Amino acid sequence: MSMSIVAGIDVGSRSTKAVLLDAASRVIARSETETGAFLAEAAERAFNQVLAEAGLSRADVAYIASTGWGRYQVAFRHIQITDITCHARGAIHLFPGTRTVLDIGAQNTRAIRVEANGRVKAFRVNNRCAAGAGRFLERVARAMELGLEEIGPVSLRSQTTTPISSVCAVLAESEVINLVSHEARVEDILSGVHDSLTDRIVSLVRQMGAVEPEITLTGGVSRNVGMVHALETRLGLPLNISPEAEYAGAIGAALLGHLRLAKRAEAQAAAGLPAPVG
Numbered sequence: 333m334s335m336s337i338v339a340g341i342d343v344g345s346r347s348t349k350a351v352l353l354d355a356a357s358r359v360i361a362r363s364e365t366e367t368g369a370f371l372a373e374a375a376e377r378a379f380n381q382v383l384a385e386a387g388l389s390r391a392d393v394a395y396i397a398s399t400g401w402g403r404y405q406v407a408f409r410h411i412q413i414t415d416i417t418c419h420a421r422g423a424i425h426l427f428p429g430t431r432t433v434l435d436i437g438a439q440n441t442r443a444i445r446v447e448a449n450g451r452v453k454a455f456r457v458n459n460r461c462a463a464g465a466g467r468f469l470e471r472v473a474r475a476m477e478l479g480l481e482e483i484g485p486v487s488l489r490s491q492t493t494t495p496i497s498s499v500c501a502v503l504a505e506s507e508v509i510n511l512v513s514h515e516a517r518v519e520d521i522l523s524g525v526h527d528s529l530t531d532r533i534v535s536l537v538r539q540m541g542a543v544e545p546e547i548t549l550t551g552g553v554s555r556n557v558g559m560v561h562a563l564e565t566r567l568g569l570p571l572n573i574s575p576e577a578e579y580a581g582a583i584g585a586a587l588l589g590h591l592r593l594a595k596r597a598e599a600q601a602a603a604g605l606p607a608p609v610g
Contacts, residue, residue, distance in 0.1 A: 340586030422584030
């Protein structure tokens with residue numbers, strides 16, 4: 333077994349991500365699977381997939397850290413860590429200049445202020461209504477009979493934004509259907525949808541005080557170019573977006589797992605005990 337390999341598993345409400353990091357904290361493999369109704373099975377599946385991608389077995393992994401909505405369902409974990417802590421650490425790893433993290437997932441939206449070492453200074457979470465998160469975009473895409481990946485590019489064609497007033501995902505979906513029936517332009521409706529979501533996100537950020545750059549976007553919504561455009565326009569600042577933005581939570585969990593493993597090894601060495609074996 334290689335004592336350098338650590339796994340991070342992020343069990344989200346929509347998808348489950350897993351990463352493997354080597355001793356230099358480099359991502360050597362990643363996987364993503366739909367979470368579905370059975371969280372423990374999703375975690376097992378994601379872990380098996382990432383091991384297969386790396387050509388490794390479970391015996392090669394020294395430590396496993398879980399995070400996310402379903403982190404307690406990862407039965408084979410060594411430690412579970414909160415989403416906020418992991419996304420903060422993952423964002424700092426991807427972009428060391430990060431001072432504000434926006435994590436927009438399927439169910440929740442989080443605004444996090446971080447120190448240079450990745451420590452969380454403050455945070456705000458919108459968990460009252462899915463209109464504040466990616467699930468809102470999923471419902472809108474379904475209502476407009478578009479793929480989720482289509483709504484961002486289509487929204488950028490808008491010349492005149494159609495405002496969306498509802499703050500509830502269910503009511504917003506009804507409002508969108510009503511606007512379509514009144515022949516409002518699809519791109520204008522989608523522009524309004526992104527602006528509506530942006531209003532809620534910016535409100536979270538400003539609850540922590542003045543916006544501190546650099547701002548790093550994590551979570552699945554980072555792939556939505558319409559959302560990115562709306563946020564950058566409203567904030568007046570560019571967003572850091574990594575190709576691994578969706579894996580920030582899993583990466584952060586693995587990084588913190590590395591630290592925990594190192595501390596355990598130091599403690600055992602100080603006590604004159606053999607090095608840990610996993």
